Amino acid sequence: MEFKKTFKDTVLDYPQNMILYSKPKIGKTDLISRLPDCGIIDIEGGSEYVTGYTHVVKDPGGDPIKTLKNLDERLDWLIETRPYKYVAFDTMTFMEECSEIEGTYDYMNSSQGKKWNRINADHIALRPELAALEGQTIPHTSILFELVTSLGQGYGYQWTRNNFMKYFNKMKLAADRCIFVCHIKDKFIESKVGDQVSGRELNLTGKLKTMTTSFVDTVGYLHRGKDGNTYISFQAGETVAEGSRRRAVSGRDIMVGKWNKDMQNYEEVYWNEIYPDEKILSYK
Numbered sequence: 001m002e003f004k005k006t007f008k009d010t011v012l013d014y015p016q017n018m019i020l021y022s023k024p025k026i027g028k029t030d031l032i033s034r035l036p037d038c039g040i041i042d043i044e045g046g047s048e049y050v051t052g053y054t055h056v057v058k059d060p061g062g063d064p065i066k067t068l069k070n071l072d073e074r075l076d077w078l079i080e081t082r083p084y085k086y087v088a089f090d091t092m093t094f095m096e097e098c099s100e101i102e103g104t105y106d107y108m109n110s111s112q113g114k115k116w117n118r119i120n121a122d123h124i125a126l127r128p129e130l131a132a133l134e135g136q137t138i139p140h141t142s143i144l145f146e147l148v149t150s151l152g153q154g155y156g157y158q159w160t161r162n163n164f165m166k167y168f169n170k171m172k173l174a175a176d177r178c179i180f181v182c183h184i185k186d187k188f189i190e191s192k193v194g195d196q197v198s199g200r201e202l203n204l205t206g207k208l209k210t211m212t213t214s215f216v217d218t219v220g221y222l223h224r225g226k227d228g229n230t231y232i233s234f235q236a237g238e239t240v241a242e243g244s245r246r247r248a249v250s251g252r253d254i255m256v257g258k259w260n261k262d263m264q265n266y267e268e269v270y271w272n273e274i275y276p277d278e279k280i281l282s283y284k
Contacts, residue, residue: 041174
């Protein structure tokens, strides 16, 4: 068989799967809602002040198991019908908290965890009235419920990761262009000269952060510039998490929102700087 030397140019030059992270209350959801034909899957319950295609999957009572059930049902609908050009999931940080609970149940249902969160002699010693319930399952609503992440040597975190990735892998099938919203976590690392320097990273735990970022093509940091306008940074560095495989945005700090004079609303939004087939949106 003969092979020829071939040259292929870039097929896609916009983010297909983008993680967008920032400090709380900076307006992530509001900005995303201005993307044309974007469905927002509200996992955390923060879209009540946003106008757009919002789908609240967070359980009204705050139950994480019911929240993930609602999310899974909505994902099935999105994958089957593909109603949106964009789908944003808000937030992945809160979804990890839910996966920590459901992952604990996954462990409890395994052969290794069949004794986990069952009422035993230790519980009864503290609360003798539990004697009649020995062997029964402790629900996640009880103060006696222990998360699987409390297992020694970090063994329990794999159950959270596996549960989280089950949903994350389905999320990527929800639309041609997906945005995964995360909160920020400050970090301090040692620089090349031995100093402690501050940086920023996604508020996800350990290996889960690495796994999640490896399955997307773009990570952007949403922030306010010195001029008060809204920017997304794709400038990778030693102390930051962002970057992109897409040449159109890689290495740039892009203004995506220009605020009006009283800083109460956007004057213009520039999603076209990230997705070239979009237009400048004016609110003058």
